Amino acid sequence: MSDTPQIPIVDLQDLNHPNKARRQGATDALKEAFGVYGLVYIRNHGIEKEELDAFYRALLDFTSQPTADKEALSRPDLWFQRGWTPPNTERAVVAGGQPDFKECYFVAPEKLDPVAAAQYPQVYCDNIWPEGNDAFRSHYMNIGHQLHEVGLSLLRGAAQALGMKPYTFELRVDGGPHVTRSLRYLPLGADQVNTGILWGEEHTDFNLLTLLPGGRFITPQGDWCGRPDDDCGLYLRTRPSAEHPNGQMVQGKAPAGCIVAQVGQQLEILTGGAFLATPHVIKAPGDPGYSRVSMAHFIHLHAHQMLFPMEPFLSQEAIKAYSPPVLAGTYGTKTLVDIGLAPPETLSQMGYRHYERLGSIRAEEDAQS
Numbered sequence: 001m002s003d004t005p006q007i008p009i010v011d012l013q014d015l016n017h018p019n020k021a022r023r024q025g026a027t028d029a030l031k032e033a034f035g036v037y038g039l040v041y042i043r044n045h046g047i048e049k050e051e052l053d054a055f056y057r058a059l060l061d062f063t064s065q066p067t068a069d070k071e072a073l074s075r076p077d078l079w080f081q082r083g084w085t086p087p088n089t090e091r092a093v094v095a096g097g098q099p100d101f102k103e104c105y106f107v108a109p110e111k112l113d114p115v116a117a118a119q120y121p122q123v124y125c126d127n128i129w130p131e132g133n134d135a136f137r138s139h140y141m142n143i144g145h146q147l148h149e150v151g152l153s154l155l156r157g158a159a160q161a162l163g164m165k166p167y168t169f170e171l172r173v174d175g176g177p178h179v180t181r182s183l184r185y186l187p188l189g190a191d192q193v194n195t196g197i198l199w200g201e202e203h204t205d206f207n208l209l210t211l212l213p214g215g216r217f218i219t220p221q222g223d224w225c226g227r228p229d230d231d232c233g234l235y236l237r238t239r240p241s242a243e244h245p246n247g248q249m250v251q252g253k254a255p256a257g258c259i260v261a262q263v264g265q266q267l268e269i270l271t272g273g274a275f276l277a278t279p280h281v282i283k284a285p286g287d288p289g290y291s292r293v294s295m296a297h298f299i300h301l302h303a304h305q306m307l308f309p310m311e312p313f314l315s316q317e318a319i320k321a322y323s324p325p326v327l328a329g330t331y332g333t334k335t336l337v338d339i340g341l342a343p344p345e346t347l348s349q350m351g352y353r354h355y356e357r358l359g360s361i362r363a364e365e366d367a368q369s
């Protein structure tokens, strides 16, 4: 279809190329991709298909264990930011309460800032691992780290695309609570397909940048397969325009060999909306029994960074849209409550909460008088 929007492809080598014309071409494509679609396809990213396959096999070894074994690695006290998240736990904020049809595992592949770890223990905590699955651990950490490096390259390109110094964003994510999530979308039963149950409800990611190396579908018999039907998988909503006031829903089908990067809420806020957090949804296949394994790396601002449009984007409109300023750590905590991973009472831990101390001093005074 001629009016089908074309999501740009960026060659990572061009983005860092000494030749100015090549670098400029890639930077321009990235600007259109993040500005209009909030998503880009990346070529020459360095993620090996064989290692990804090996990781997904190890992930399936883990997910096929009895639920009780997986529950031993489930940590609601860490807001599920490490280890196993059971199905029907996370929900999208605007999903009307429907939880996503998936089970997840979270790890942090990068070194954590010890100061932030003391202040935000749930999102800056050490990894936990299943016993006896070394392939899971080594491939997970390796791919997570590689995705992080790809993301940093993109952030350097994104800063240049907006006329800023290359390390503008990278400096702000250094030591952030970056997390890599692997997941298995659950097979739907015959009575569940085509009833509106989604593998992932429409949402925008709350971090800065998300890297998606591509998942694998699995047949009801347990074999890997291609896309079960043309309609299932990732869809994204483009930026609303006069012609399309609600944006357009576009299928996110990465060309062969490419991976995907998506803009998250933090990057939209810092750029005053110049880059767009992508609303996206994951549709399940129309036939029962199919499942899917997938993986995402989430790059976050450091918890101490201020979330507010940066100087070049401080228009009256942007100030109005993204006020009040808030620390990235606070923003993350609030969002984890919103999506059902952190308990609601977490919010009462923010701000001054030592009224009891004053109350007891005054009570003591009253007793003495």
Ligand SMILES: [Fe+2]
Residues within 6 Å of the ligand: 203, 204, 205, 280
């Ligand atoms: Fe997402």
